[in-house]
Amino acid sequence: MSQVLAVRPLGFPWETQDPFLFCAYHRDKYPAGNKDMGVDPEYLRGRNIGQDFMIKDGWRMYHGSNIPGFPYHPHRGFETITINKEGAVDHSDSLGAAGRFMAGDVQWMTAGKGIQHSEMFPMLNEEQGNPLEIFQIWLNLPKVSKFVEPHFKMLLHEDIPIVEIRDNNGNTTVVDVIAGKFRENKALRPTPDSWAANPGNAVGVFTVKMEAQAAWTLPATLPEAKRTIFFYRGNSLRIGDREVEVDRLAYLAPDQDIVIKNGTEEGFLLILEGKPINEPVAKYGPFVMNTQEEIQQAFSEYQRTEFGGWPWDEREVVHPRDKGRIALHDDGREEMR
Numbered sequence: 001m002s003q004v005l006a007v008r009p010l011g012f013p014w015e016t017q018d019p020f021l022f023c024a025y026h027r028d029k030y031p032a033g034n035k036d037m038g039v040d041p042e043y044l045r046g047r048n049i050g051q052d053f054m055i056k057d058g059w060r061m062y063h064g065s066n067i068p069g070f071p072y073h074p075h076r077g078f079e080t081i082t083i084n085k086e087g088a089v090d091h092s093d094s095l096g097a098a099g100r101f102m103a104g105d106v107q108w109m110t111a112g113k114g115i116q117h118s119e120m121f122p123m124l125n126e127e128q129g130n131p132l133e134i135f136q137i138w139l140n141l142p143k144v145s146k147f148v149e150p151h152f153k154m155l156l157h158e159d160i161p162i163v164e165i166r167d168n169n170g171n172t173t174v175v176d177v178i179a180g181k182f183r184e185n186k187a188l189r190p191t192p193d194s195w196a197a198n199p200g201n202a203v204g205v206f207t208v209k210m211e212a213q214a215a216w217t218l219p220a221t222l223p224e225a226k227r228t229i230f231f232y233r234g235n236s237l238r239i240g241d242r243e244v245e246v247d248r249l250a251y252l253a254p255d256q257d258i259v260i261k262n263g264t265e266e267g268f269l270l271i272l273e274g275k276p277i278n279e280p281v282a283k284y285g286p287f288v289m290n291t292q293e294e295i296q297q298a299f300s301e302y303q304r305t306e307f308g309g310w311p312w313d314e315r316e317v318v319h320p321r322d323k324g325r326i327a328l329h330d331d332g333r334e335e336m337r
Helices: 292-308
Strands: 004-009 020-030 069-075 078-086 089-093 098-101 106-110 115-120 130-140 151-155 162-166 172-179 204-210 215-218 226-233 236-239 242-245 248-252 258-262 267-274 282-284 287-289 326-328 334-336
Touching (some): 069 292, 078 089, 089 106, 098 106, 242 248
Antiparallel strands (some): 004 248, 020 130, 069 115, 078 106, 078 130, 089 115, 162 172, 226 248
């Protein structure tokens, strides 16, 4: 049996397997920012402001009007894992929590019974460009956890385990262990009610950077797990006995050690794996539940309660330029690095 079960092109968003819902990959080459950490109005001409998802001049505004990003919006019934590889992301939510996370940092948010949040991309540099590269992964919650209390957590890059593998030819592969366990290296703890919080669910989230010609072995996981590898930058990749082109995803056999060899350029991968939840999924917009009736209930409750309201003065919240990395927790604690 082949170790590669299927290969498919990457779309937008990226297709995932249970227990994940999808992955949105954002890579934007933003210009220099203005005094308000936004885009100079002259660059906004000709854009569909509020719904700007088409790449023009190398970047998009998404739902932002002056600052790129996603102004406040609700979620219920799942989690987001946002991995920052380059640039700045400002988080604010209806719990009163907030944060700015930078390259290498991760934000983990359990929406649970309902939360509003914003994710804006402040353009901190006024003298040169502000490139951004992030992954936002949606991880489902089982029925028993759909209505847990919302929770927000920052994982700072200094604390995230990084594994360096050198092959017999001296070529290096670097694995960032965002969730789960890679070899003997355990990730930081996720939010307490996450599907990933139970080691028995074998949830793994890894980003991988490979030097040209580097080779390494991806260890086997649970036989019942689902495993996907996303090859999003490079020129070629050999997974087991299968050649895979760039901008492809591959479903892999979970219960086998798999040798991965890179091509002649640097290669970049995202790996998602975990035991499936195996429950019905009903999703519409920002809500993920088990039935359509629960989706209607979510919309009704949001219209009535706004999941606690929005405690911030702006829809597009950005934090002061000089704050640097910050995590403001809903209990008032503030961490800065």
